[in-house]
Amino acid sequence: xxxxxxLIVAAGAPAPRRGVRRVAPALDPGAxxxxxxxxxxxxPRRRLLPRRPAxxxxxxxxxxxxxxxxxxxxxxxxxxxxxxxxxxxxGAGSALIYAPGALxxxxxxxxxxxxxxxxxxxxxxxxxxxxxxxxxxHERGRFHHLRSRVRLAVGARLLLxxxxxxxxxxxxxxxxVAVTICAIGDWAPACPDWWKPALEPLPYAAANPLRGGxxxxxxxxxxxxxAAFVEGVLRLCANPST
Numbered sequence: 203x204x205x206x207x208x209l210i211v212a213a214g215a216p217a218p219r220r221g222v223r224r225v226a227p228a229l230d231p232g233a234x235x236x237x238x239x240x241x242x243x244x245x246p247r248r249r250l251l252p253r254r255p256a257x258x259x260x261x262x263x264x265x266x267x268x269x270x271x272x273x274x275x276x277x278x279x280x281x282x283x284x285x286x287x288x289x290x291x292x293g294a295g296s297a298l299i300y301a302p303g304a305l306x307x308x309x310x311x312x313x314x315x316x317x318x319x320x321x322x323x324x325x326x327x328x329x330x331x332x333x334x335x336x337x338x339x340h341e342r343g344r345f346h347h348l349r350s351r352v353r354l355a356v357g358a359r360l361l362l363x364x365x366x367x368x369x370x371x372x373x374x375x376x377x378x379v380a381v382t383i384c385a386i387g388d389w390a391p392a393c394p395d396w397w398k399p400a401l402e403p404l405p406y407a408a409a410n411p412l413r414g415g416x417x418x419x420x421x422x423x424x425x426x427x428x429a430a431f432v433e434g435v436l437r438l439c440a441n442p443s444t
Contacts, residue, residue, distance in 0.1 A: 259288070261325070264295030269440065272303025275334065275425070278345070280310030287316040292387070294324035299439050301432065304332035304379070304425060309344035316351045319384075323357055326387035328439045330432055334379045334425045335370070345370050354386055354415065361386060361412045378406070378421040379428040383435060386415030391439050400435065 261268050278284055286305070292298045300319075307313060321327045335345055347369045354362040362384070374380075385391035394409040394416045401407040407420035422428035 259298065259300065260291045261293060261296040261298040264293065266293070266296040267298075269299045269301070269436070271299075271301040271436070275304040275306050275332075276302075278305055278307040278311040278313045280308055280346075283312040283314065285314045285316065287314075288318070290317070290319040290327065290329070292319075292321040292325035292327045294322045297326040297387075297389070299328045299330075299436060301330040301436060304334045304428065305348075306334045306425075307345035307348060311345040312347055313345075314349045314351065318353045319386075320355045320357070321387050324388055326385075326389040326392075328383065328385045328391055328435075330381070330383050330435065332379060332381045332428055332432065334428070335373055335377050350382075352384070354384055354412070356386060356414045359413070361415055362417065374421065376423070378423060379425050381418075381420045381422065381428050381432060383418040384412075384415065385418075385439070386412065392416050400431070400438075404431075 259268075259270055276286075286302065288300070288302065290298060290300055305313065305315065315331065317329065317331075319327060319329060331350070333348060335348075347367055349367040350364070351366075352362060352364045353360070390396045392415045394411050397409040397416065397418055401409060401418070401420065404420055404422075407418070409416050409418045420428075420431065422431065
């Protein structure tokens with residue numbers, strides 16, 4: 203079974219097109235609230251990558267702003283390999299925060315998380331990804347493999363193309379929770395220095411520059427600590443002007 207969703211956020215809501223689950227108007231850019239949508243969990247895959255992404259999010263017209271996040275963490279079961287493929291598109295003057303929730307691989311899990319994101323000049327994007335092996339049933343270090351493939355671009359300029367596969371013996375000792383945040387576009391979170399106050403208390407964390415963005419990597423001893431950090435980051439990123 204495969205679950206797919208397509209969400210288009212625009213400053214003015216056009217008529218729904220065929221194949222689009224939901225077309226929602228963004229609130230006024232100066233409003234305190236924002237559009238919140240729930241992310242679908244990954245599904246078993248029959249091929250390496252689905253023909254269409256499981257999550258297809260477009261934040262189009264100028265002034266559109268949205269937050270897409272999961273209601274809870276997602277367990278990755280043993281058996282057939284699973285995939286969570288997302289394609290994000292952010293137009294000029296728009297902002298998107300994408301936080302699909304922590305992934306919890308169980309013993310024997312084989313998972314691919316594929317992200318393809320493009321931001322037009324003048325747009326803003328933040329992507330939060332978290333991996334939490336060993337959080338359930340004391341299955342520490344027993345997943346089969348986890349693969350993360352990330353492609354980030356601003357317009358036609360490629361910022362990051364990363365493809366990493368990790369097997370259980372390669373995971374750091376103690377099974378820490380790994381959080382990665384990518385921020386690109388014309389806003390403060392795209393500057394590595396902006397992250398210093400949040401990262402200084404953490405023993406294993408760093409913010410590195412991209413050409414037009416920043417990538418943050420941090421390790422946490424428990425999922426609760428990682429979740430609290432992510433919540434704080436989401437609150438800060440909810441206002442792109444700061």
